[in-house]
Amino acid sequence: MDWNGLSSIGKLDIQSLSKKLNDTARKIKDDVEKTVDEALGIPEKKKGEDRVNYWHNDDDDVAVDDVDEANGWGDDDLDLDLGPAEAQEDAAPGPGAAPGPGAGPGAAPGDGKDLEEATGDEACEGQQGHEEAVDGKSDAGEEAPAAFAPAAAAAPEAEREAEDVSDGGEDQENLPEGNLPEGSAGEEPSPEWVKHAEAKLLEKSQQIAELLQQHDDQKSHIAAQKKRIAELEEERKKARQEKSDRSNAMAKLRKKEKEVQEILEEGENLSRRQHEAEQTIKKLRARLKELEGEQKKAADKGLGDVEEVYKQIVSLENENKSLKSSSETMEAQLQSYQSRIQELQELQSQTEVKAMENVERLRMDLRESTLRLHEREMQYADIAVNVPEATKPLVDQIEQLRAELASKEDTWSSVEKTLSTKVKDLESQVRQYQRQGTAQQRLLKDGADKLRVLAQEKEELLAQVEEARDRVAGARGQARNPQASAGKAEPDLDEASYRAALSKSEQLQAQLLEEKWKREGLEIEIKKLEKEFERSVRRQAKQMAAETSGRLAETNGSLGDLHALEPDVAAPLPAASGEAADLTSFGNIKNVEGLELVARKLEEDLVAKTRLLNASQKRLVELESGSKDVLAVKAKLAMALELVGEKEEDIEHLHGDLADLKQLYREHIDVKYSG
The missing domain is CATH 1.20.1260 (Ferritin)
Incomplete structure (x- = not known):
C-alpha cells in the first residue's frame, strides 16, 4: 500500500482509513504470534481457543515474576556457566523494541540496567530449565516466554498505534469547529482541516513504516533465537553428560572467574598503557611538527648552500681542466727527461x-x-x-x-x-x-x-713597420696640398x-x-x-x-x-x-x-x-x-704609431677645414653671381 500517495487525495474518508490501519495492525500482530508459535512448536489453535498472551501491557493482571514461576523458572538452580558474549546477545533487545516484560508495570522504557538484569536472569533461568529438562520437568514451550520477550514487547505498541489511528473521531474533535464538515459526506471539507488530516496521515504512515521495520527486525531476531534454542539443546545434551562433574564445573567456574578477573585487570593495564601511548603519540606529533618546520628551514638553507657549492664546483672544474692541460705538458716533458736519463x-x-x-x-x-x-x-x-x-x-x-x-x-x-x-x-x-x-x-x-x-716578435715588428709605412705613404699622399707644407718636418x-x-x-x-x-x-x-x-x-x-x-x-x-x-x-x-x-x-x-x-x-x-x-x-x-732591447724597440714603435695616429687625426681635421672653406667659397660665389 502506497502510504505516501494518500497525502495527494483531496477527499478522504477517515473512518475507512482507520479501519484499514486497524486491519494492518491486527495482521502484524497475527504474523508475530504465528512466528512465535512456529518457533516454539505450538500447534495452531482455532479462533475460539485462547492463545498465549505475549503482549504484556501496563494493564495486564499477570506479572512477569508470576509467569516465570508458573513456567518453572527459578533463581536458585544455576549450575552451568554462561559466557559473557552469549549473555550480552540474549540481553540485547531488537532494534526499535519496547521495554520487555521484566521491566514491570512501573519501569521506564530507557532503564538499561534493569533490562540487562532481567535478560541476564532470563538467560540463567533458561539454563536451569535445561538442567530440569533432564528430569522431565521442562520443555521447549516453557523456555519461550523468556527467549521471545523482546519480540512480544513490540506488538502491543503496534496495537496501540493502530487504536490511535482508529480513534479518528477524537482527532476530529481536536480540529477547529468552524472547519469541520457539516451536512452530508459529499460536501467538501475546509482546506485547513484537509492539511491537518494530511499531516496526521503522514505521521501515522511513518509510524506504520517504523512498525513494519520493527516487524522485520523481530523476524530476524526470532531466527537468531531459533538458532540459540538449537544451541541450548546441544548444551542440554552436554549438560546431561556433565551432570556427574558438577564439582569440576564449579571449580572451572571459579577458575573462569579468576581468568575473567585477570582479563579485567589486564584490560585496565592495557587501557592505562593505551592512554600513555596516546600521550606519547601526541608528544611525538608535536615533535614531528617541530621537526617538519626545522626540516623546511634546513631545506631552504640547503638550497642556498647547494647553489654556492655548485658555483665552487664549476670553478673547480675549470681549474681542473687547466691543471689537466698543464699536467699533460709536464708529463710529456717528464717522459722526454726520463728517456734521456735511461x-x-x-x-x-x-x-x-x-x-x-x-x-x-x-x-x-x-x-x-x-x-x-x-x-x-x-x-x-x-x-x-x-x-x-x-x-x-x-x-x-x-x-x-x-x-x-x-x-x-x-x-x-x-x-x-x-x-x-x-x-x-x-x-x-x-x-x-x-x-x-x-x-x-x-x-x-x-x-x-x-x-x-x-722570431715572432720580429715578424710582428715587420708587420707593424709595413703598416707604418703604408700609413706614412697615405699621409704623404693626403698632405700634398698647399696647406700641408707646414707639417713636412714632422x-x-x-x-x-x-x-x-x-x-x-x-x-x-x-x-x-x-x-x-x-x-x-x-x-x-x-x-x-x-x-x-x-x-x-x-x-x-x-x-x-x-x-x-x-x-x-x-x-x-x-x-x-x-x-x-x-x-x-x-x-x-x-x-x-x-x-x-x-x-x-x-x-x-x-x-x-x-x-x-x-x-x-x-x-x-x-x-x-x-x-x-x-x-x-x-x-x-x-x-x-x-x-730587453726588443722590448725597447717595441716601445719606440708604439710611440711612433701613436705619433702617426695623432698626425692622422690632424690630417682629418685639416680635411674638415678644407671642406668648410670650399663650402664657404661656393656660397660666396653663389651669392656674388646671384646678386
Whole structure:
C-alpha cells in the first residue's frame, strides 16, 4: 500500500482509513504470534481457543515474576556457566523494541540496567530449565516466554498505534469547529482541516513504516533465537553428560572467574598503557611538527648552500681542466727527461760493467800468480835442500822478490783503495755530468723557445713597420696640398724614427741568426764530445789489455836473464822459465795507472763541458738582454704609431677645414653671381 500517495487525495474518508490501519495492525500482530508459535512448536489453535498472551501491557493482571514461576523458572538452580558474549546477545533487545516484560508495570522504557538484569536472569533461568529438562520437568514451550520477550514487547505498541489511528473521531474533535464538515459526506471539507488530516496521515504512515521495520527486525531476531534454542539443546545434551562433574564445573567456574578477573585487570593495564601511548603519540606529533618546520628551514638553507657549492664546483672544474692541460705538458716533458736519463743510466751501467770486468780479471791474475808463487817456493825449498851452495844467489833473488812482492801487495792494496775511491768519484762526476747535460738541454730548449718568441716578435715588428709605412705613404699622399707644407718636418722625423726601428729590427734578425748558428754549433759539439767520450773509453780498455800483455812479455825476458846468470840451476829445472814468467803479473799496477789516466781525461772532458755550459748560459743571458732591447724597440714603435695616429687625426681635421672653406667659397660665389 502506497502510504505516501494518500497525502495527494483531496477527499478522504477517515473512518475507512482507520479501519484499514486497524486491519494492518491486527495482521502484524497475527504474523508475530504465528512466528512465535512456529518457533516454539505450538500447534495452531482455532479462533475460539485462547492463545498465549505475549503482549504484556501496563494493564495486564499477570506479572512477569508470576509467569516465570508458573513456567518453572527459578533463581536458585544455576549450575552451568554462561559466557559473557552469549549473555550480552540474549540481553540485547531488537532494534526499535519496547521495554520487555521484566521491566514491570512501573519501569521506564530507557532503564538499561534493569533490562540487562532481567535478560541476564532470563538467560540463567533458561539454563536451569535445561538442567530440569533432564528430569522431565521442562520443555521447549516453557523456555519461550523468556527467549521471545523482546519480540512480544513490540506488538502491543503496534496495537496501540493502530487504536490511535482508529480513534479518528477524537482527532476530529481536536480540529477547529468552524472547519469541520457539516451536512452530508459529499460536501467538501475546509482546506485547513484537509492539511491537518494530511499531516496526521503522514505521521501515522511513518509510524506504520517504523512498525513494519520493527516487524522485520523481530523476524530476524526470532531466527537468531531459533538458532540459540538449537544451541541450548546441544548444551542440554552436554549438560546431561556433565551432570556427574558438577564439582569440576564449579571449580572451572571459579577458575573462569579468576581468568575473567585477570582479563579485567589486564584490560585496565592495557587501557592505562593505551592512554600513555596516546600521550606519547601526541608528544611525538608535536615533535614531528617541530621537526617538519626545522626540516623546511634546513631545506631552504640547503638550497642556498647547494647553489654556492655548485658555483665552487664549476670553478673547480675549470681549474681542473687547466691543471689537466698543464699536467699533460709536464708529463710529456717528464717522459722526454726520463728517456734521456735511461739512456745515460744504460751508458753508466755499461761503463761500470766494463770496469768491474777489468777489476775481476786483475784479481784472477793476482790469485793465479800467488798460487804459482807458492808452488815455486815449494820447488825452491826442495832445490835449496839439495844444492844450497848453488842456489844461494837464487835464494837471495827469491827473498828480494818476496820483499818486492810484499811491497807490491801493499802498494796494490793501497792502489785498489785509491781506485775504488776514484771510481766512486768518477760515478759522482758522471752523475753530475748527467745533471749538467739535462740542465744544458733545458737551457737549450729555453733558448730555442726564446728564439721562437724573438722570431715572432720580429715578424710582428715587420708587420707593424709595413703598416707604418703604408700609413706614412697615405699621409704623404693626403698632405700634398698647399696647406700641408707646414707639417713636412714632422713626417721627416717620423720617417727617421721608422728607419731607426727598421735598422734595429735588422740587427735583431742578425742576432737571431747568430744565436741559431751558435746553438747548432753547441749541439754539434755536444754530440762530438759524447762520441769522443765513448771512443776514449774503448781506447783505454784496449790500451789496458795491450799493456798487460806487454808487461807479461817484459817479465818473461827478465826471468830469462836470471836463468842465464844461473846455468847450473836452469839445467835441472827446464819448466821453471815458463812458470816464473807469471810472477811478473804483478806489473798490473801499471794498468791502474792507465785507469788513473782515463779518469784524468774524463775529468778534463767534464771541465770542458762545464765551460761550454757556462758559455751557453752567458749566451742565454745575452739573449735575454737582447729581448730587453726588443722590448725597447717595441716601445719606440708604439710611440711612433701613436705619433702617426695623432698626425692622422690632424690630417682629418685639416680635411674638415678644407671642406668648410670650399663650402664657404661656393656660397660666396653663389651669392656674388646671384646678386
